[in-house]
Amino acid sequence: MKPSRTMSAALAAAVISLAGLSAPAQAFPDRPVTIVVPFAAGGGTDITTRTMQQPMAKALGGEIVVKNTAGAGGTIGVAEAGRAKPDGYTLGMAPVGPLTTQPHLRKLPYDVDSFEYVCLAYSAPTSIAVRKDSPFKTLDDLIAYGKENPGKLTFAVQAIGSIPHIAGLALAEEAGIEMTYLPVNGDGPALKALLDGTADIFVPHISFLSSNRDQIKSLAILQGERLEGMPDLATAKEQGFDLDFPIWGGLVAPKGTPAETVAQLDDACHQAIESEPFQAHMNKLGQPVAYMDAKEFGAFVHQRYEQNRQLLKEAGFEPK
Amino acid sequence: MDLILSGLADALTPLSLLAIVAGTIVGVIVGVLPGLGSVVGVTMVLPFTFTMPQVPAIALMLGVYCGSVYGGSITAIVLNTPGTPQAAATALDGYPMAARGEADLAIGWVTAASTLGGLFSVLVLIIAAPYLAAFSLNFTPIEYFALGIFALTCIANVSRGAMAKGLLSGLAGLAVATVGTDPITGDLRFTFGSFEMSAGIELIPAVVGLFALGEMFVRAKERWRPENTATFRVGFRLPPLRDWKPRIGVLLRSSLIGSFVGALPGTGAATAAFLAYSEARRSSPRGDKFGTGEPDGLIACESANNAVTGSALVPTLALGIPGDPVTAVMLGALIIQGVTPGPQLFNNHIELVYAIFMVLVLVNLVMFATGALGAQAFTRVLRIPEPLLIALVIVIAMIGAYGVRGNMLDIWVALAAGLVGAGMRFTGFPVAPMVIGMVLGPMIEQSLRQGLLITRGDFLAFFERPIALALFVLTLLFLVWPLLRDMRARARRRAQEASDEA
Structure with missing residues (x-):
């Protein structure tokens, strides 16, 4: 007997509805x-x-x-x-x-x-970074300069209220220094502001730091412990500032x-x-x-x- | 020389070649479709690059980038609706030329000019990348502000015969650019309490609305007759050499402007095209024919915006700072590829740099071929029955407007801008100045306020910097010069009349 077309369709429908029935057992995601x-x-x-x-x-x-x-x-x-x-x-x-x-x-x-x-x-983590040829070598250098020249340090921030900005505010608060915050549009422009001398510091993400290490250097990594991948970089905590951003x-x-x-x-x-x-x-x-x-x-x-x-x-x- | 040859060898591997050809074709198509811009194009192919070797990956993205900057000009010519903001000034002379029945010739001009401009910038890149990168660091916010103000003078040059309306249109553009989040304080402005509006008015949906939708709305209002679409000549015609000769100067100057503007991070091909257009109009002996289908206008825009493609790579490769939003995406992809841009790239990986140069040369050549061979197809668009064409353009434009950032607001922005654009066409307001305002507004505002932060609110300090001062003086000259010229002409006429009477 040759299966009729209706028959095949009915069979197919049955199989499909069976498959549908078994679905609830594995409801998400359908x-x-x-x-x-x-x-x-x-x-x-x-x-x-x-x-x-x-x-x-x-x-x-x-x-x-x-x-x-x-x-x-x-x-x-x-x-x-x-x-x-x-x-x-x-x-x-x-x-x-x-x-x-x-x-x-x-x-x-x-x-x-x-x-x-x-x-x-x-x-x-993020890091406090300065130009590679900057005279600052540690957070202390930076803070000493900031104390002598209130408001003269310019801090490039990628966006107002962003984590780098808050990190800067926290540093200024703890160290008792005053900085000028210069809003720019993201990491690239912040790097440009450092290189053209408009700004002195910014806080990049660690991968941005690592891909630009021939132009900028880190003064302090903003987390509790040193990084496994970059153990030569000092943390802020070692330098007396418990900053974790x-x-x-x-x-x-x-x-x-x-x-x-x-x-x-x-x-x-x-x-x-x-x-x-x-x-x-x-x-x-x-x-x-x-x-x-x-x-x-x-x-x-x-x-x-x-x-x-x-x-x-x-x-x-x-x-x- | 060895470097050039080894670079060429890297660029000529089968996979690289495939990436160049495919990328360029995709780029041209993305550019042609209104709303799909260079950024969308490059991000579209981005996932493919993750699994490719370095040179082909870069080749694919560069192909899309260059192709899309060129492709926008085709729609500008054929439909009077620039496919991308970079081609906004190309419509000014491209469409009148097409309307004369010379769409094939107009495409010939822009294709040749785009290729030559692109090649010029590769030359600049090869000879001067590190120096140009170092020079671009002389541009602090203060110089950007001066450049932005200088570029605003372009409004006068694209507002032919309707100066007051042009200025109003430019002001409207500047005003629209302030909507959204304040670039310095982060406060919200002119959002009317709407959360969606806090994202601001995005350039692409606004441009798509003003040009593509505006033009289509106007066309929909006019009675369609089959004969007025059939008069366009289709295909591709290269302008004869004798027409090139007097225009070499325009080509070189515009390519230089493009190469220079491109090397400044944070500017872009749209700014370069407007600057070159107005400089050409000022200096060309055929300046009074601009806006009526003068090839000078096409050469200026297209050689300048394609010259940006090469030089935008200058800060990207040499400093690790993207030259524009497109190179920003490419920079991200490069880092994933294990390429670390910056000064060291030119020392440690010079072979890769030269491979990129050679890829760019090839991309520009392939772009020419794509234009020449594809022009048949592109100009056929003119033969599509108008009702169908209008429907198609509107749908594509809406997809483009939404696609930029997946925000429903942008659909409404495009529609509203479309109504505004149609209204401006009916009342004789030029649209291009509004785009200039929207492109330059954010740059001028941000750089002015950054500059004032740096100088501690001292505006006079802006004039103490030589580059900025020079730009301010140039701006003043450009504004006053036409007035002086008119005054002199009038005085001479009066003297003439007086002597006639005597």
Whole structure:
């Protein structure tokens, strides 16, 4: 007997509906998960996220789409992730600035409690850097000069209220010096300001420092211990200043995302970070690998949020 | 010489060649489509570079970059809507020439000028990269401010016969540029309480609206007759040598302007094109024909904006400071490739530097071929029935506007700018000055306020710096000179009349 066309169709339909029935056992994800990157494609955060994309999709057993929503220092994209449906299908790669400093500068449609925290995906220290031929060799040199010449040290900041800016404010506060803050537009322009003599100091990310070490030098790494990859660089702590200002970011989900979904995403995130391509990428950037699980990351963000609020408030910044 | 040969060998491997050809073609297409700019193009191919060896990876990105800067001019000529902001000034003479039925010739001019400008800047890059990089460090915020003010004089040169309207249009552009986050204090300005507006008005959606949508809205209003689309000649025609001869000066001057502006980080191809256009209009003996389809105008814009592509690599490679947003993306990719830009690159990896030079030479040649062979297809657009064309352009423009940063606000910005652009066309307001205002506004504002921070609020200190002072004096001269000229002409006429009466 030749199977009729209707018969085959019916069989096919039965198979498909059976497949559908078995689905709930593995409910999430049944469609692509979107990660919103709050900066333009091609930047550091974007490239790091895209390096995670494949390994994380594999661990999750689904697809991941990266979407770039740029603007207003990353707050537009983070807000977009915060107001998405809390089903785990929209996440944000939320960096330190939009999460813990921007809310203290202006009114935003989200705050630190608008999210479920999934995992910390990267974190690297910053450093206080000066021109390579600068007479300053240690933090003490810099501070001694700053004390003798109040306001004369010019500090290039990549953006007002950014982590480098807050690090500068904290240094000035602890050392009792006065500096002039010159807002420029990011790391490249800050480097230019140093090279053309407009500014004396800036605070770059460690990978920016390591790729520009023939033009700038570090006076102090802003974290507790020396870096494994660059053990010759002194920390601020060794020089008497307990400054710890890493630049970090991690995955967040909208508030109300089911706990088991968050756990599943966290697990996939962890596997992605452990994966070979991701480790190789961080290695190329001269950046240590970092990870925190959902609970740790949530507590960490809240702690930094509070700390940055304090520092900004002392410097006279309040949300308008 | 050995370096040039070894560089050439690196640039001529099969994979590099493939990357050059593919990159350039993709770039030209990205440039042609309104809204998709150089930055979007380069980020589109970025993921492919991660798995490629150094030279092909760089070749792919450079191909897209150069191709897109050139491609924008084709749409400017064919549709009166520049495909990218860099080609905004190209429409001023390109479209009138096409409207005369010489689209093929206009494409010939811009293709040749783009290639020659691009090659000129490679030459500059080979001969002078380290010196030019060192020189660019003489430009502190104070010099940027002076340059920005000087560049504002371009508004006068693109506001033919409608000076007051041109100035108003330029002012409107400067005003639009202040929307969003204050560059110095971080405060919000003119956002009307809308969170989305805190991201400011992005240049690309605004330009897409003003030009592409504005033009399409105007066309939609006019009654369409099949015969007025059929008169355009399609294809590619190289201008004869005798037409080049008197224009070599314009070509060289504009290529120089482009090469110089490109080497200053934070400026870009749009600024260079406007500067070259107005300088050509001032110095060309055919200056009074500008805006009516004068080849000088095309040569000036296109050789200048393509000269930026080579020289924007100067600070990128020699200092590790990107020359413009496109080279910023490329710099990131270079670092992932394990290339560390900076002074040491020229000492330790000179072979790689020369390979990049040779890639650029090849990219410019491939760009010429793409233009010459593709012109048939591009100019065919003119034969698409107008209703279909309008619909197509509007859809592409909207995708482009949204694609820049994935923000819904930008769709509304493009639509609003489209209505404004259509309104300006009906009332005789030139659109180009508004773009100049939007391009220069952020640079002028930021550099002025940075400069005042450095001098501690002392504006007079701005005049103590020689380069800045020279630029200020030039600005003054450019503003006063036409007035003096007119006054002299009038005085002479009066004297003539008086002697006639006597």
